[in-house]
Amino acid sequence: MTALLVLEDGRTFEGEAYGAVGEAFGEAVFNTGMTGYQETLTDPSYHRQVVVMTAPHIGNTGVNDEDDESGQIWVAGYVVRDPARSPSNWRSTGGLADRLKKEGIVGISGIDTRALTRHLRERGAMRVGISTTLSRDDLLATVLEQPAMEGSDLVGEVTTKEPYTVAAEGEHRFTVAAIDLGIKRNTPRRLAARGVTTQVLPATATIDDISADAVFLSNGPGDPATADHAVELTKQVLDRGIPLFGICFGNQILGRALGFGTYKLKYGHHGINSPVLDRVTGKVEVTAHNHGFAVDAPRDRRSETPYGGVEVSHVCLNDDVVEGVRCLDARAFSVQYHPEAAAGPHDADYLFNRFVEVIGA
Numbered sequence: 001m002t003a004l005l006v007l008e009d010g011r012t013f014e015g016e017a018y019g020a021v022g023e024a025f026g027e028a029v030f031n032t033g034m035t036g037y038q039e040t041l042t043d044p045s046y047h048r049q050v051v052v053m054t055a056p057h058i059g060n061t062g063v064n065d066e067d068d069e070s071g072q073i074w075v076a077g078y079v080v081r082d083p084a085r086s087p088s089n090w091r092s093t094g095g096l097a098d099r100l101k102k103e104g105i106v107g108i109s110g111i112d113t114r115a116l117t118r119h120l121r122e123r124g125a126m127r128v129g130i131s132t133t134l135s136r137d138d139l140l141a142t143v144l145e146q147p148a149m150e151g152s153d154l155v156g157e158v159t160t161k162e163p164y165t166v167a168a169e170g171e172h173r174f175t176v177a178a179i180d181l182g183i184k185r186n187t188p189r190r191l192a193a194r195g196v197t198t199q200v201l202p203a204t205a206t207i208d209d210i211s212a213d214a215v216f217l218s219n220g221p222g223d224p225a226t227a228d229h230a231v232e233l234t235k236q237v238l239d240r241g242i243p244l245f246g247i248c249f250g251n252q253i254l255g256r257a258l259g260f261g262t263y264k265l266k267y268g269h270h271g272i273n274s275p276v277l278d279r280v281t282g283k284v285e286v287t288a289h290n291h292g293f294a295v296d297a298p299r300d301r302r303s304e305t306p307y308g309g310v311e312v313s314h315v316c317l318n319d320d321v322v323e324g325v326r327c328l329d330a331r332a333f334s335v336q337y338h339p340e341a342a343a344g345p346h347d348a349d350y351l352f353n354r355f356v357e358v359i360g361a
Ligand SMILES: NC(=O)CC[C@H](N)C(=O)O
Pocket: 045, 218, 219, 220, 221, 222, 223, 224, 247, 248, 249, 250, 290, 291, 292, 293, 294
């Protein structure tokens, strides 16, 4: 069955239906990861985004019971070039197309994803629609009715309804309250491996709900400029001197709590091989990224904020975007990229050690 993909500027691609049939709308972003499609699909940060995979062959290893980063697929739509017809892997429990179908995710295959990616790089991220039924003109008209990612408040649509706990492995050392803005499963797992029990709390949690040794701010979808509740909560955490670590959306929230702004990147960072410089140690890490927004902070050695001195601790070597901030007078730091690395390289795993050291300090 044929399917159409139409970008908001009218550029149109024709392909084959892949996964569920029907319509899908969202912000088109390209992901350059050569591995980890299952983790990508189930990352809540991709809520309302149509993900274009630049790796030409997707689905080779099928899907398995272990690699989901949440309880469901979150991408709004999926764009691939050449899907695997007969997946093979010792962990595989089924094929990707069937999984997409089962969860009602509309995809499209047979697309020149390289041309589409070049278009998005040149023109910037934009709204897109995929359809197996609508005419090109009707699809474009519906794309133009969709909300933009800028200004979208999506945390409430992905956060847990009820708190839950992920127990420490081995000897218990600390308890961390994780504010679930769209948390990935691998984060509590990385903490558990260090003797940390994680209490995952809904995004609506208040300071009175927190009785832990430290606070973690998770990754999550949407525009950080809309997440005022999380920013206010973070200020209260800083006021009380509770140690704090944040990842991705969490970095943007800490940045805002410290008084910095956030802004939309032209086409974002979505991949698993981005070089990041740790400005404190001078080391370069190869890291996983998934962000469309970034923190706007000065590169001074020390910026004065209501919470004392702050430095930009990490920058991306591809484009000099802020990839981490660190408080110099408070036990709080965060990174824009993904030390939980699911998928991705493990270079940044040391940040979980740093968090545990900061909690114990
Ligand atoms: N992975 C994330 O936490 C993404 C944060 C935010 N939604 C952004 O796109 O920048």
